[in-house]
Amino acid sequence: MxxxxxxxxxxxxxxxxxxxxxxxxxxxxxxxxxxxxxxxxxxxxxxxxxxxxxxxxxxxxxxxxxxxxxxxxxxxxxxxxxxxxxxxxxxxxxxxxxxxxxxxxxxxxxxxxxxxxxxxxxxxxxxxxxxxxxxxxxxxxxxxxxxxxxxxxxxxxxNEDDLHTVTAISGSGPAYFFAFCETLRDAAMAHGLPAATAETLAVGTAITAGRLLEGSPTPEDLRHKVTSPNGTTAAGLAALARDDRLAHLLDRTVDAAKARSVELSGAPKT
Known part of the structure; x- marks a missing residue:
């Protein structure tokens, strides 16, 4: 024992x-x-x-x-x-x-x-x-x-220093998804849905995505499965990806969280 x-x-x-x-x-x-x-x-x-x-x-x-x-x-x-x-x-x-x-x-x-x-x-x-x-x-x-x-x-x-990146991804990451839910809810309200309906749909969709991810090989695999050519999902994803804005945003997000983790630890910046 x-x-x-x-x-x-x-x-x-x-x-x-x-x-x-x-x-x-x-x-x-x-x-x-x-x-x-x-x-x-x-x-x-x-x-x-x-x-x-x-x-x-x-x-x-x-x-x-x-x-x-x-x-x-x-x-x-x-x-x-x-x-x-x-x-x-x-x-x-x-x-x-x-x-x-x-x-x-x-x-x-x-x-x-x-x-x-x-x-x-x-x-x-x-x-x-x-x-x-x-x-x-x-x-x-x-x-x-x-x-x-x-x-x-x-x-x-x-490498122990990689824990700073871990902190920025999985440690802080849940808050990023919460923030995305908030923003999706607010977008739904801006497009005319009542607040309660917008909240239900945004949060429920996040839970749905998480459950699907549990049984999927990769996020890319799921994205391809749910995206019909020239459909509504393709149009929305194209807007997210335009000028690599999503990639740049997340890179800045992770960089900021990682830098703060290094700062809090007192380790020298590299």
Whole structure:
């Protein structure tokens, strides 16, 4: 049985925990540290503690997951330090805190990984991307892959700096789709539809597109299937693509979000 310590059971940490309990087909013992932690019927068999000092004596977990705000990562590690063994892997889901910074609070050689699940975790379906530090054994990386794949698609990047792009795509990406929904709704209203009807159609269409994407090889494949030559969809897509405006807009969007991620991390711009 694997032993997992989760530090932080707020929106993200709580969502991850609920997803693992419901979907991860692996025998594991969870200990949760959170200042306002309370046992809940939603988390059967999970031990909750309000501070690291309350963890069972001698506990050396396989994985410690940091689901706290970036400025709390190092303090949280210092509190849980007595329970970190040489094989304990530290996994941070906090944005902008690099492995070098995390390592300042740990003994040399401690396995460290960063994994960035997105807000979909709150709906039971998160897209995640991670970077495993050089001290993370393959078996541990496989365990982490198994954990995060249980709540949605999981992939790994080869360079830690690529997590800035991950943040700009899957981290911030849901908001881009929300903004597109808003704009499509507003366009429907501008063309005469009542507000409630416009909202229903715009949001429902986004959900429809997402469900279709789940079963399709590629977005291009779906786009071709739903676009009749010289039809209404073709006309609308042509307007979106004119002068590469959509491509340029999204490139600027990702560039801005990525630059902000770099800025927040304190890393030098490249």
């Amino acid at each position: 694997k032993t997992i310590v989760l530090i932080g059971a707020g929106n993200m940490g709580g969502a991850l925990l609920q997803g693992w309990i419901g979907s991860w087909q692996h025998e594991a013992a969870f200990n949760v540290i959170d200042p306002v932690a309370e046992a809940s019927d939603r988390y059967p068999g999970v031990a909750f503690h309000t501070e690291a000092a309350a963890l069972p004596a001698g506990l050396k977990p396989d994985v410690v997951i940091l689901a706290v705000k970036p400025d709390k990562v190092v303090p949280a590690l210092k509190e849980v330090a007595p329970h970190i063994g040489p094989a304990t892997c530290i996994v941070s889901v906090a944005a902008g805190v690099g492995i070098d910074t995390i390592g300042t609070a740990l003994p040399a050689g401690t396995p460290i990984a960063r994994i960035m699940p997105n807000i979909g975790a709150m709906a039971g379906y998160a897209v995640s991307a991670g970077f495993a530090g050089p001290d993370v054994p393959q078996a541990t990386e496989a365990l982490l892959d198994d954990m995060f794949s249980a709540i949605g698609p999981m992939c790994w990047v080869e």
